[in-house]
Amino acid sequence: MHSSADSNAPIISISASRKKAILKKMIQIRQFEERAGELFHQKLIPGFIHLSIGQEASTVGSCASLRPDDYIISTHRGHAHILAKGADPKYMFAELLGKKTGYCKGKGGSMHIADFSLGILGANGVVGGGFPIMVGAGMSIKLRKTDQVGMVFFGDGASNRGTFHEAANMAAVFKLPIIFVCENNNYASTSHAKVMVAGGSIAARAKAYDMPGYTVDGSNVLDVLEVVQRAVDLARSGGGPSIVETATYRYRGHFEGDRQEYRTIQEINAHRMHRDPIARFEKLLVAYNTINLDYIVKIWHETAEDIEKAIHFGMESPLPAPEDALKGLFVNS
Amino acid sequence: MHSSADSNAPIISISASRKKAILKKMIQIRQFEERAGELFHQKLIPGFIHLSIGQEASTVGSCASLRPDDYIISTHRGHAHILAKGADPKYMFAELLGKKTGYCKGKGGSMHIADFSLGILGANGVVGGGFPIMVGAGMSIKLRKTDQVGMVFFGDGASNRGTFHEAANMAAVFKLPIIFVCENNNYASTSHAKVMVAGGSIAARAKAYDMPGYTVDGSNVLDVLEVVQRAVDLARSGGGPSIVETATYRYRGHFEGDRQEYRTIQEINAHRMHRDPIARFEKLLVAYNTINLDYIVKIWHETAEDIEKAIHFGMESPLPAPEDALKGLFVNS
Amino acid sequence: MRTRQISVSKAIVEALTEEMQRDESIFIIGEDLVSHGGIFNQFKGLPALFKDRIIDTPISETSIVGCGVGAALTGMRPIVDMHFADFVTTAMDEIVNQMAKIRYMFGGQAKVPMVLWAPDGGGISAAAQHSQSLESWFVHTPGLKVVVPSDPADVKGLLKAAIRDDDPVMFFQHKKLFGKRGAVPEEEYVIPLGKAAVKRKGKDITIITYSRMTSVCLEAGRRLADIGIEAEVIDLRTLKPLDFPAIAESVQKTCCAMVVHEACLTGGFGGEIAACIGEELFDYLAAPVMRIGAKDVPMPFSPVMENFVLPQVEDVCACAEKIMKRKRK
């Protein structure tokens, strides 16, 4: 069961328009994150933020297999997941900027963005906090007898929390339609996965729960989509949960401001240069004549414009009133 | 790594006197538990108690591989582990009876017996509560650079707690000298392990942490000893942790008073008749001429006398004073 | 109103049966529910009635509570059985950081209609890890409601209200009360969360209590009456929302008060109530507000010590007499 997608396989047979949408989403995420980083360093975004630059293929490939009514749960490094599931960048920026118009009316910030209307059950500031909640979403799907699925994103570091084990076992015991997507970017803050994950493989742990486990090159978006789609199909057809581990890499520090004494610039540059998920996908699509260079330039440009509009919306939005803090704790308050 | 001891192997080459001591310990535990059950039903023991009758080979075989300075941590079903590590039944009965002379001065009761002088770091009323504590004992051994080992007992049910996963991973990451002994008696209270443990095997989960995992017939004390000794030797020589799963069975309810609607009398009787660990070991020792029938009768008799003396000690001991409740919370109180 | 005498256990089963029949989105999840009907037989008979909606789980409390949260967020109304209240300790992140905060921190997008049902309290020689009363942690956690009923009628009415509530509710059921019997109305009723009940009328002193200590205080009330002290006993029933007006009304009349709970004294909810009375009713007070709680140690196993640690009728009487002496000065 512990297999990896064959990367010599022909390009996955999805339509050209889907491929374009996937590329566009990856570019949107990249630009969102870069601009979020800038706004943070300009001290316009309070608190702290964790960016996903470098991990776009893993996230977009995973979410591309989902339907609008499927659920996802995200992490502290959540912007990408939320965008990939369809969230609107303008409400996201508004939230990051602490504005009243944000997804959470300024109460959540970077680590707590959700859009329940899109099945986004929320980012989570507690590492590994999403696993048990996804068990509940899966149980709910089962009890309501729909054919939705739930996808819970987590990092290599999160795989060491007890919640992973409990949730994986429960998902398997109840055959819940859950896909556990581990985005293994090598690091949990400062610690390397090779040191902290005994045995080194999170996908291999699937075997302990008698479920399929896959490892996939997380810089190749179509590989990710193919493997995750397999897991989604299984879940949707009542076959129960799977674990997918994507090998990925973050270019930025753990959080913005991280001194990164635990790795070298050379290491980061090697990834950037040889394994950048967007560059790789662009090259592939051009090679297969799905798109041309002009098209790429156009997308980057269009997306950038949209992002600026979204930032503008956030910047121009009003702050919450101080007393808004007292609203919304209970259903009738 | 997931192997089982070959039960056709010749009788493990330990001395006759060790074999006799092992038999005697199993009989002592059986008698302790039977009498504890009686005292409970006579309403002399307050609270609730969980008995290990039927599981003696698993426990005694495991502890027989330990040195006096090694550590164990036990569970809610702890009497057997504690006796097997050398505790004195008289202070145990005194504790069960809520007396001042008990191991814990009457503050602990059945689920909280410890004898730190014997390396017994305590039973634990929280299922799976022992795992993280054993990680600490293991870390302490490593930091103090001794060649002790630690053994943490747990049930099939406890294997589903997140603490199992975290502790197994940490033990592997730090190569701690820990032996995880899962006494799989098929049931977690009313639930069957086949239903609740995804994949069905706890030993197989060892692979997820890159450590050895063994399954062994828990009604054959020498098989248990042989396998556990292997794990202990590995730990003691710096090779890190292992998981041993013993296939065992409890004859009594989960707790005394359990209606046991989740299983049949036939099932219990089949185990009693065909797989009783004490009867099997006696037969084996007689077959190999290590002992004869008279000797067996003598041990049962002697042990029974000792148990009665221990009960007598407990019964005659004074109750704590009510105000003793206020003592001993802090080191200087 | 026609009533019958039934036990708390029966009241629980009635409440659950009625609500589960009414609303298909309710389900119960936890350990040992199906064969046992719950570890205290509190769900007896339900598994036969609601086959797929009573769910036995592995021993994974963290995930069980999380499962409730996730199901509540996606259209269900879960009741999570905690086995023993002490085991909330294995799921505090799920309770405090998720269940309580999700609605607020996501800007009110979601609701979390779930009941965390937890048998708490001591008195059964279950020792330190199976005897705790932990309600004050949750009163201190914004986003939760906290229910602490004391008799069969309240259990039934409050459990129904908790299930129908769209916010997360911690429902602490004292485990020594399962067998307690009392009059319960025959027709359907719901007791709104946040309403205290005066369980004994009196003009001399206000005794504020909840959960099992209510019967202890009522017995103390009877004994105090024998020596001419008429105590008013208020059973709070829910700690959050708190019915402070009910407390104020009584204290304005009696001009003195004491709080009695089983949780250990220091840092217990009694401090909150005493502080509120001190703040709001300072000019009425003719004597200090006193508190009684368990002594500040883990619960010892041996009954002689456990009884000493737990508040007793005598303790309540002695404290009330002391206050009355001050008041009369």
Added chain:
Amino acid sequence: MRTRQISVSKAIVEALTEEMQRDESIFIIGEDLVSHGGIFNQFKGLPALFKDRIIDTPISETSIVGCGVGAALTGMRPIVDMHFADFVTTAMDEIVNQMAKIRYMFGGQAKVPMVLWAPDGGGISAAAQHSQSLESWFVHTPGLKVVVPSDPADVKGLLKAAIRDDDPVMFFQHKKLFGKRGAVPEEEYVIPLGKAAVKRKGKDITIITYSRMTSVCLEAGRRLADIGIEAEVIDLRTLKPLDFPAIAESVQKTCCAMVVHEACLTGGFGGEIAACIGEELFDYLAAPVMRIGAKDVPMPFSPVMENFVLPQVEDVCACAEKIMKRKRK
């Protein structure tokens, strides 16, 4: 006594260095300690000095705390770093049912000399799951000591005392205080647990506080002085053991008091103190004891709302003035 001005961070490093040099059984365990020197750089330089005794772990808080307990039981003196105090929620069984109870429930056979070091508090836009002040849960847990220091000198002296203590200590280090500077003695010293400090002398009103709120109250004290109110500010420094005599001495003089903490109001430690004052000093009180805490909501992210939720100097001043008005009546 010669002093220097150093930051809280520096005071922490000094305390740890001195103690770890003195006692080889001390080690520090947690996440991201080695490369980062702790997530707040609070252990900077230590990894180089004590190579094998600063231990980075997987993200497994339950086991990290349990690891501390097991090591403490077997001869070591662990310091467990919780990353953020909010994550105690992932290890409450280990803290409450094991660390706090083991000594007692095993009849005093064992001791658990460990420090659980947890950066708490809000004010840095870290939102609901990274901003909590949870000390009152632990004050309500028999078997624990609770330290809540407010300035560099206290941090150093109390951390040393906590490390030397043979019982488990919860050490809450407010995360907004790391950069706070103050005079710290050059020679070695230890501040015993359970001793409050009068940080400002005054005859009119007693303000009882701790942790970051101490500086808020001191600033309020300065402003109140401008309008003729001399506030006495008591920094409790440790909540358990509690230095009630220090409180009593002050209240007997001022005849009125208020409590200020950053934890949310309801169920907070302020209730305990107000209740104790009400019980013990009833006859001295010329006005109600008032409490100030954060508003009863999870911490909102946006600074405008966060500032509104957290107690501010103005709130303290307004409350003190209100009490003084009552007192003068």
